[in-house]
Amino acid sequence: MNQDSPSYLLDHPKDTDIIIAVLGPLGSGKSHFINDYFGRTGSPAVVGSPTTLSACTTDVAAYCAPTPEIDYGGRRVVLLDTPGFEEPSFEDKNALDNVLDWIKKYSPRPTLAGIVYVYDPTEKRLRSFCGGRNGGGEMLDVSLRSLLGENFAEKQVRVLINAHWQTLLNSDPEAGFNRLKSLLVELDRPPKQVQTDNFLRRVNSPQDVKAIVDMLAATAETAAPPCSNTKAPLPHLEGLKRSDDSYIRDENHDDIIIMIMGATGSGKSRFINQYLGENCADVGHELTSQTRKIAWYSRALPSSHSLYPRNVILVDTPGFNQTFEDNPEILRQVGVWLADTYHRDFKLAGIVYLHDIHQKRALRSTELNFSVFEKLIGEGRLEKIVIATSHWDELPPESIPSFSGREKELQDLYWGQLLERGVRYGRVGSADSVHAIVNQILSQTATDASDLHLRIQEELLQLKMIIPATDAGRQLKYSIDILLEILHEDLRKVPDDHMERALQLRMAKQAAKKQLKELRIPLRYRLKAFFNLN
Ligand SMILES: Nc1nc2c(ncn2[C@@H]2O[C@H](COP(=O)(O)OP(=O)(O)OP(=O)(O)O)[C@@H](O)[C@H]2O)c(=O)[nH]1
Ligand SMILES: [Mg+2]
Structure with a gap:
């Protein structure tokens, strides 16, 4: 020169x-x-x-x-x-x-x-x-x-x-x-x-x-401001419960984060334990939800792995339930966790959404979980999401064909759109099958460094929405509305002498109404949104 x-x-x-x-x-x-x-x-x-x-x-x-x-x-x-x-x-x-x-x-x-x-x-x-x-x-x-x-x-x-x-x-x-x-x-x-x-x-x-x-x-986009792991908290999300050990620590910045989601009992905690080879996550054996708050578990990759020395972090999440326990709180936890992760520049490598193959899709809590999940992920890139059906290891060989039929029906009727948009599918049951799914996400991470951006992250961070106003929040409210109608109808049909059943239904109705109240969008917020003041 x-x-x-x-x-x-x-x-x-x-x-x-x-x-x-x-x-x-x-x-x-x-x-x-x-x-x-x-x-x-x-x-x-x-x-x-x-x-x-x-x-x-x-x-x-x-x-x-x-x-x-x-x-x-x-x-x-x-x-x-x-x-x-x-x-x-x-x-x-x-x-x-x-x-x-x-x-x-x-x-x-x-x-x-x-x-x-x-x-x-x-x-x-x-x-x-x-x-x-x-x-x-x-x-x-x-x-x-x-x-x-x-x-x-x-x-x-x-x-x-x-x-x-x-x-x-x-x-x-x-x-x-x-x-x-x-x-x-x-x-x-x-x-x-x-x-x-x-x-x-x-x-x-x-x-x-x-x-x-x-x-x-x-056509260049503007770059995001430089990363800082000690970013200020999100003002519009303050006041939400932040159980601190749920949040990934700064020193885990380069780790490969995979979130495990799905309805209660679909096998999220078991999936994590099978990958880790030890019983870290609480596995439930009752009908009620076992995992009540987000927890994450980390495992170092072996030195022979191409992504060494990074760790894999599996995030256990609570599933929504039809007993109306804490559903808005669960959405809040998941939403805030995702927003916080994104806000602090952690990359989400993938999501595994589990579905118990025994469950027909029509089961209410399954329906509720999947519909909210769909809204939460949004329309973005979906190749890093895996839907997996669980419990395959339990099925006797003679029933496999009938469950395969159910699997096909789920894929065609319910998950078809997501699968067409790049979501991957797998079966789990054995530890090997769990490893295969995690490995699939890991190899994708090795070839594609971009992270997974979810609709709820955009809504909470860029659009500064409150949880009930997000697509997932609205969907949750809508689903509870429908469940409330069903409860109402069930109650109407209960014979007079079935006092106990009637009482159960009344309590469920009450709980549902309470949840709906929590999901109401305050007038102040709606006005602000209307005038574009957010
Ligand atoms: N054999 C077998 N059992 C499974 C499988 N997935 C889940 N289970 C069993 O189903 C029950 C519930 O599993 P969890 O892992 O606690 O389910 P979860 O999705 O974490 O449920 P919550 O924490 O309540 O949201 C436990 O008894 C598990 O052992 C599977 O693929 N195979
Ligand atoms: Mg669990």
């Missing part, structure tokens, strides 16, 4: 920076791309330059304009020059890890505006992305997912054809372009369809480069 030219190396990162990573094989034109963007003959980008972001040595170099010449509402465009793939002395996986680490260091909840993958169309081998040595396309696939999240296909990933080589080498760029297209289609396997044409761009001039960066920057 010219000694007199201003420094393009990034000095102080800002949360609002628009980060675009420029990836590609060694010598494909990454630095060239960056230089073209900044439009300086002084060539700010030099392959392999160290970043000034931290003292630690890394091959990722970050560049941004010294003066805000490109201004997206005051935000800066930061281009990352990355180590080239296929570098003989450097594993491709390490190159990707470096990029990932750099971005994580930049912001704990980084939002990458896009990836530009520079590819030379005259590259004869064109055997795969990201080198052929380490799984090629597979690895780029994994890295794109971990950098951009599962929906990376919808984000702005661009693959470029750098025309500088086009003129240098006398080959067939069109054929290269088409091969690249088919690689991209392979990369994003069904069911998601990549609009290949959106991804490919040819670069013939600095104007092309600028147009691509502008396009990525224009």
